[in-house]
Amino acid sequence: MSHESEDKLMETEEEDPFLSLIEYARAALWPEEEEAGGYDPNNIGSETGGAGWSWISSRILKTCIAYSSGVTVAILLSYLSQAWNEQHRAGAPKKRPEIINQLKKKHRRTKLSSTVTIDSIYEKKFLSLNSVLEAVIVDVFVLPGTNIYMLTLGDFWSSNTIDLYLHRRYYELVDPHNGTLKKGREVFLTGCYLRTARAGSGSPRLLPTDYLVILLDEYQDDDAILLGAKFCCDSFSSISLDAVNNGASYSLYARIESIGLLEIQGAFGSLQGKQITLVDTDGVRLKFLLWGEQVLLANLFSVGSMLALDRPYVASSEESALETGDKFCLEYGSETQLYIVPFIQHEEQVCVALTQNRHQGSRLLTAVDPSQSPKVSQVTLPCDSQGSIDFSNYPFRFLISDLRDRMTSISLYGVVTDISRKQNTAELVFSMKIEDITGAVCAKLHFAEFWSLGRIGLGHVVYISGLSCSKTKQNCIEVQWFEKDDGASVINISCLPALLNSSCLHKLSCLSNLSNSNCYMHICRIWLDQIDHCYVNTRFSHALCGHFVNEKPNGALECSFCHCNCNAEIVRTFHLKITLADERSKVSAWCTGQTATELLQISPDEFYELPEEEQAMYPSSLENERFMVALVNGKRQVEGLTLQTHDAYSWEITRALKCE
Template sequence: MATSPISGILSPPPSSEHEDPFLGFVEYARSTLASTSGNGGGESMETAHGGDQPPWSWAVSRILKTCVAYPSGVTAAILLSDLFQAWNEQHKYLTSKRKPEVLDLLKKRPRRARLPNTVTIDSIHEKNFISPSSVIEAIILDEFLLPGTNIYMLSLGDLWSFCTIDLYLHRRYYDYVGPNGILKKGREIFLTGCSLRTATEGSGKSRLLPTEYIVILLDEDEDEDAMLLGAQFCTYSFSSISPIDLKNCTFYSFYARIESINSLENLGNIQRKLITLIDNEGSKMKFLLWGEQILLANLFSVGSMLALDTPFISNFVTNEREESEELCLEYGSATQIYLVPVIQQEEQVVLSSTQMRTQEIKSSQVSLPRDSHGAIDFSKYPFRMYVIDLGDKISGVSLYGMVTSLSRQRTKASETIYHLDVEDESGCIAIKLHFVGSWSLTRAGIGHRVYISGLTCSMNSQKILEVSWFEKEPGSSFVNLSCLPAFLNSSCLHRLSCLSDISDQTDRTHICQVHLDQVEHFNIQVLLCHSVCSEPVNQRSDGLYHCKFCECDCDYDKCTYTFQLQISVTDESGKVYAWCVGQTASELLQISPEEFLELPEDERAMYLYTLQEESFMVAMVYCKITGDKHNNTSDGSFPDWEITRAQKVD
């Protein structure tokens, strides 16, 4: 493992008065990595902008991931060390001096995108661990029988590693090895669902245990592969499936393009993935994965061609466990999967005027990949994107901004979509948040500062730009920085504000050290809230409770008690009247709602009196509603400031 040369750096230079401290640290971290990594004598980074900095969204995502992992706070040294190790591994992937043997095998391979969960063989050896959901994009360097046994082994390498690793081949693939087998030297495979047999004394080296989930890669330009596809997969189309042939146990093979990959609602405790396939006649068919089989979806990418040999054909099961008349494909005990990966196309993208003004760059454009739907993938765009930069047919976008509105869209029962308006320095945009089930994110409100990645943009039929976010899509994340616990104790990511100064800067989250002023009993409400979203519910005449935010009815056991509090906080410079809810209010009152309700009336007043002059570190946002903006928690009588997070200072 590489040693970080930046571990001795303790803090970034102080930010200017009007600079967002978090954004300042992001740029400081990127420039620090660029100055310490060098180019290793290899290729420059794929962003092709002439520099060696990590992409802006990559740095933000890594910093926030570490903050989530360390809720008690992080230091600059911790963040920089984590970033360096992650960037070193990624940079090695981009600049590694690959094994000549692997290069020879892959010198004709078309360029394609790396799968999201891919790990390198080197990293498996370094960590002595592999997660079942990890993907290995491997090349077979050798296939052999263990001496004195009938156990087949594959020796694997990859494009980014110096080391190799041996795999115990699962017996369902034994028909594919041998003199005439397709699993031979030079063949590429994807595999997932792996476990590691670690090296012990006398065993020599670590090996991968058998996995059922292997996909064999084909190349249509190779004669052998083209003959296999033509002979085995061009006989049937989806429309040719016959009920009579199904009864006679006819074995089908199909060749189709992956149109979409989506998660379905669980059936009981069983997870499901739905891969929508479209054949060369334009017919569509569902390919359903159940339980542990969903790991296979890690090996697929939209736009790739899937060759399915002997899939199981059944009736599609609805959410109500009832079989429909619609047929679908499933991964059965005799099924074999081949894949022709989508070739990554690139397009030159001109940098926006914002980037041209704020970045030191050597070129006015960058090369970015284009996906199978014709959308340009901005996940590796080197700089921060703003609302003004959004346009038609782009994906992988990340935005950092302030919430100005949030509400649920009225849709059919099978969909859960929320409208979130986010504003940055360049403008405001409405984002459609698509959830597999119900709302699953932390609370978000007016004035909260959020980071959203994995956005897709397209023009609708009215030529209006639509921006969408899908909960389970690879690369999708949503982080509410205003409610992130680590921010209160991470001095490298914020700058302490005085209460007298915050009224001049209402476009950001302020971290302040304050004392509680007099806590009035009449300013405390204990509300029943929906457990899913933490928003208040109202009881109906029939006894059920209704959540306005989720627009659904729920039972009492799906609700929980929470505080809604209005309170004055002070410091040496002034006083601010604010409100808060949930865990934040409980932290300020130092008691749970249930415990508070159990206190007699006179004891409640005495208890509240003891809280005066308690000191807290708090996060505060300006949440005043203007125009027709909707705040799901606040009404017009609430103070202009919300305390989104609080922690007692001893």
């Protein structure tokens, strides 16, 4: 790439208000990182370190979606600060019990996805049934005058503690001498009901739950002895249905290989469940099933963790109604108790890509003296048991040229240059080509049931999170996105309702500068011109994706984008071609959907009901009406870094707002 091309690419970044806003938010909320000249690679995403690029950008966009009437920098900074504090409990008084402080020093596992903190329970006075508590037992005691056991629980992120009524199925484990449930023991629990405190009746308490898992540490002598003595005698191969029928019970130890949904159809409807695939030390696989409310237990499990099952219920395949080659499976019975050795995510040193130094020009990367090398040359990121590295906390913007094998939780920001549905497959897969300042990549988007992202067209600017990257057998990089994955989202920034109402998200352009600018999107103040040459038509579009439908010879309506029959999912919309003007220039542009409705100030159905004469005369009433509009180039070609327009209507108006 020539130096001239590089300079133009850097100008594109500097002109982008969204990217500038992210850098400003990072400097404003985490000034200690800015003053230090760089991120501490051991602190990124921690309580004391700064937030990663994707964490900031995704929350800015979510706030913009919530505030469709517009946002300010102050609103965004306030919500970012609040979200960070809630996640990390910043500012809470650090008066945790000493036993938790001691355990915290060696606390390395990743937080479970549904985990809530004890402090948040006190603040919100609410706890949902599927919430997870990752707790430490601070005390075990009996309520005076009763035989009811109570556990006082704390966690690593809170200053408060909370009392739990212990479920009676665990009473045998609270023996003060040999019991597993004692002071300092870590537990996971879910399915809790909160008993809020009434006036003068003390603090909130948690009612008994039988969904409790006890954590074990293989490196602690007592736990190692327990695992060896209790759980290493039996294996999956030793299970016998005849022995079970004669009263035998088993204590089993296995690794969690996968966690999936399960649905059994019966005479009275379907039964939902969870299917956990376990692999024991001999490599034998067996299913562990959870039914009904028991599925809450799956919130306490993570793939790669070791699960110890004491007295699981052994069910025959006929009894469980599970269509599998196995003769039996395991279930969570009334006497079952669970222990877990959590999977500890390993970490890997990742070099900061050269593109960050070359294009980003961030003060976070560069030392005060330009002659010095960057402060950050590598960062530490977690990786799973298969060696895939998690980039959700990567501190900088991830660029397409940085894509490598074994990457997950990637976020990209760029412009859509091609998008189409993969044909002749039962799966709903779309191929989206995304381009940023360093190149382009084709990502495969896998949808659960139907296209769910609204209208996305060529030239639209998107933010996509939850991407994974791997190498194919042909040694090619493959980028994929699965709608059902945690953290997976696609946000069309060009169509954000808050875009035109929020001065912090855009910078005004003149129409005369469009063809000479490298920006992906332009915001312009214009008026409607040459109304006599305006083209207005109403057509049907697919309600899910916003694209026009075509009528097939058999009369069926097919979406031009999804390529599916959509007779029951159509809405009437506009197809509008119009001339925009400002003080210096004019541009021909087109639009559809809500944008066209905003410009014409009439709904498609109302316009369609007008007599033909009134339809023909209607646009003349709009001449010189002033709007703020967002423009993208749907025929964008990268050729010498200039925009090549191929016809008079290559510019699409993605949003419009009437100026009062």
